[in-house]
Amino acid sequence: MDITLSLIKADVGGYVGHSSCHPDLLDKAKESMEHAKQQGLLIDYYVTACGDDLQLIMTHQKGQENEQIHKLAWNTFVECTAVAKKLKLHGAGQDLLTDAFSGNIRGIGPGVAEMQIAEREAESIIIFMADKTASGAFNLPLYKIFADPFNTIGLVIASNMHSGFVFEVHDILENKKVSFNTPEDTYDMLVFIGSPGRYCIKNVYSRQTGEIAASASTQKLSLIAGRYVGKDDPVCIVRSQGVFPAVGEVLEPFATPHIVEGWMRGSHHGPIMPVSVRNARATRFDGPPRVIAAGFQLAEGKLIGANDLFDDPAFDSAREQANDIADILRRMGPFEPHRLPLDAMEYTTMPEVRKKLAPRFQDLD
Numbered sequence: 001m002d003i004t005l006s007l008i009k010a011d012v013g014g015y016v017g018h019s020s021c022h023p024d025l026l027d028k029a030k031e032s033m034e035h036a037k038q039q040g041l042l043i044d045y046y047v048t049a050c051g052d053d054l055q056l057i058m059t060h061q062k063g064q065e066n067e068q069i070h071k072l073a074w075n076t077f078v079e080c081t082a083v084a085k086k087l088k089l090h091g092a093g094q095d096l097l098t099d100a101f102s103g104n105i106r107g108i109g110p111g112v113a114e115m116q117i118a119e120r121e122a123e124s125i126i127i128f129m130a131d132k133t134a135s136g137a138f139n140l141p142l143y144k145i146f147a148d149p150f151n152t153i154g155l156v157i158a159s160n161m162h163s164g165f166v167f168e169v170h171d172i173l174e175n176k177k178v179s180f181n182t183p184e185d186t187y188d189m190l191v192f193i194g195s196p197g198r199y200c201i202k203n204v205y206s207r208q209t210g211e212i213a214a215s216a217s218t219q220k221l222s223l224i225a226g227r228y229v230g231k232d233d234p235v236c237i238v239r240s241q242g243v244f245p246a247v248g249e250v251l252e253p254f255a256t257p258h259i260v261e262g263w264m265r266g267s268h269h270g271p272i273m274p275v276s277v278r279n280a281r282a283t284r285f286d287g288p289p290r291v292i293a294a295g296f297q298l299a300e301g302k303l304i305g306a307n308d309l310f311d312d313p314a315f316d317s318a319r320e321q322a323n324d325i326a327d328i329l330r331r332m333g334p335f336e337p338h339r340l341p342l343d344a345m346e347y348t349t350m351p352e353v354r355k356k357l358a359p360r361f362q363d364l365d
């Protein structure tokens, strides 16, 4: 059975500040999704939030980039914005960059990850959702999951994974894509994906079957709007088991937190902390960046779950490590590398301060 999984997310208002999502927004989104399910447009849905980002997980048979599905998500965000405005939540409607929907939700604010799959006998899916970070934040974990035998032992000892995976990487500045076959293209690929601000892993495919294995959102809000409008806060869908890495191999990269950009004012590096949905709240210095993992089994498109996969003491040590890294980085205050380089900060006073001080700048001898 061919099923399309569409994960569409947006920040349409924060409670309190940019820390989390108000329950009334979740209720409104569920109402809209339920209506679409009753109408037969959706097979199933699951609504959740990571920090201030509202997440619509939908299954249907309309295929990717479908106008009806994208319009449903857009209209849901518009309805939720109305609720956010009424409650005077912070930044109501902040990710909706246009007044008019014109066929596709890409390029107008919300983040999108979609995949069309032939549902397997048992279809295990893990959906990662992150807050206070940027597209490209999943580059390192996706590399580890699908190309690093120190993370994924299946690459070495499971014959159906031994031929490796294909990574489709997008250059989000120049709007180009390139594919790498791992393991043989690994070193070439790392030249690019080690720079996640520009090169983002979009899709991963099994070389054994050609099937899609993972898909991440790569929207960069500041590039779309030409100015800072909010964080990209990416999402990623990963298929698991069988020809794909096991659930434990998919989760394992998050046991050792990596450092991403996007903390406080989208202008700082911070550790990405794996947390339960309940703890997906960006509090300390508006963070630190968080990631949640919602696990599902698909049954004829029905979403059996969510199983809150980071709600587990096995990730306590990762959370402690993330707190330690946060403490170390915070000591540096306004200095790089805690603060992002000048051209990457979402907030800056540089042009005005530079202008004000221009008369005081003198040529060096």
Ligand code: F6R
Binding pocket: 017, 018, 091, 132, 230, 231, 262, 263, 264, 265, 266, 285, 286
């Ligand atoms: C938002 C974020 C926050 C905000 C900060 C200032 O996703 O990363 O750290 O940038 O709270 O927000 P404003 O400018 O809305 O007052």
Ligand code: MG
Binding pocket: 011, 013, 014, 017, 018, 052, 091, 094, 230
């Ligand atoms: Mg926000």
Ligand code: MG
Binding pocket: 011, 051, 052, 053, 131, 132, 231, 233
């Ligand atoms: Mg957010």
